[in-house]
Amino acid sequence: MIKFRLICKDCEITFDSWFSSSNEYEKLKKKNFLICYICSSLNIEKAIMSPSIFVPNDDYKIEKQIQKQKETKKIISKYQDYIKKNFYYVGENFAYEARSAHYQKKKGLKGFYGTATKNDLKELREEGIEAEIIPWIKDNMN
Numbered sequence: 001m002i003k004f005r006l007i008c009k010d011c012e013i014t015f016d017s018w019f020s021s022s023n024e025y026e027k028l029k030k031k032n033f034l035i036c037y038i039c040s041s042l043n044i045e046k047a048i049m050s051p052s053i054f055v056p057n058d059d060y061k062i063e064k065q066i067q068k069q070k071e072t073k074k075i076i077s078k079y080q081d082y083i084k085k086n087f088y089y090v091g092e093n094f095a096y097e098a099r100s101a102h103y104q105k106k107k108g109l110k111g112f113y114g115t116a117t118k119n120d121l122k123e124l125r126e127e128g129i130e131a132e133i134i135p136w137i138k139d140n141m142n
Helices: 022-030 059-086 094-103 118-126
Strands: 002-008 014-019 044-046 088-091 112-114
Touching: 002 022, 014 022, 088 094, 094 112, 094 118
Parallel strands: 088 112
Antiparallel strands: 002 014, 002 044
C-alpha cells in the first residue's frame, strides 16, 4: 500500500488517498476514476508530500487512531440507519429515479438512495440534478 497526497487543480483542495501500488494510481488516473470530493473535478494530480515514518513503540498514538476510526464508523452507521429508515432504496436504478424525480417534478416524493457509477453521477450533475456520494459501510464489516 502507498499513500499519496493529491491536489485538485480546479479548487486547490489537497487530500490523501491510499493505493495498492504506484501503478494502481496511474491506472485509476488514466481511467478518470480519481475525482475531487469537493468540486467533482477529474483534474487531480499528485502533490509533494513528506515521507511518513512509522514509530511502532508509540502505542498511545496507534490506540488513539483506532479509537477515532471506531467513532467515525459509529457516526457513519448512524447516518446509514437514518437513511435506511427514512428513504426508499432503489438499488442500481438511482440515476433513473433521480431523473424521474427531477424532470417530472414529483411533489411530496420521499427521498431515495441507491448505487450509481461515477459516470452516472457526473451526468446527473451536468443535467443540474443534485446527487451526493456518501460513505457506506457494509453490515458485515468489522
